[in-house]
Amino acid sequence: MRDLRSGLVARWPAAAAAVxxxxxxxxxxxVLPGDPAKYAGDALYTVLVYALVVTVAPEVRPSRAALVAAGLSWLVELFQATGLxxxxxxHSGLVHLVLGSTFNxxxxxxxxxxAAVAALVHRALRTGRSAAPGVAR
Incomplete structure (x- = not known):
């Protein structure tokens, strides 16, 4: 039971980051117009994927989480080239939010x-946590 509880506690910050x-x-x-909103949204899409990766695997290293998040984001973008x-x-707003629409x-x-920004923040948080007395990394 203790392992389950510690696993949930480890996942909580990443789940909160996703929300x-x-x-x-x-x-x-x-708030932002046109292209700035679109490209900020693209970066945030990958930050969300990154947070979900860390939620599923809280001990993942930032570099690995960044590679997975960027790779999944690229796969979705390349899938858009099919038109599907x-x-x-x-037909579904949720599908549109998750998969987007057209390749760009x-x-x-x-x-x-x-992915890079998420990894930098993740690494800084892990470093800060390990520097705190009595806190396991």
Whole structure:
């Protein structure tokens, strides 16, 4: 039972980060115009994937989580080139949010930005936590 409890405690910050990322993403779309909102949304999409990766595997190293998050984001973007996400998204708002609609090459770079920022924040938080007395890393 203790292992289950410690696993849930370890996952809580990443799950909270995922919820916060969704809120920030929706806020960005409401506040910023056009391309700045779109590209911020692309980076935040990967930050969300990163947070979900850490929620599932809380002991994952930041570099590995960044590679997985960027890779999954790239796969979704490349899948958009098939036209299927656009077609499916017309019938489901949730599918549209998760898979997007059309392939856009600059999005690939913004996914890397999101993964890098998430990894830097993750690494800083882990370093700060390990520097605190009595806190296990």
């Amino acid at each position: 916060l990322t969704v809120a920030v993403g929706l806020g960005v779309r409401a 996400p656009d077609e499916w998204g017309r 090459p600059p999005d690939l770079a913004w996914y890397l930005v999101g």
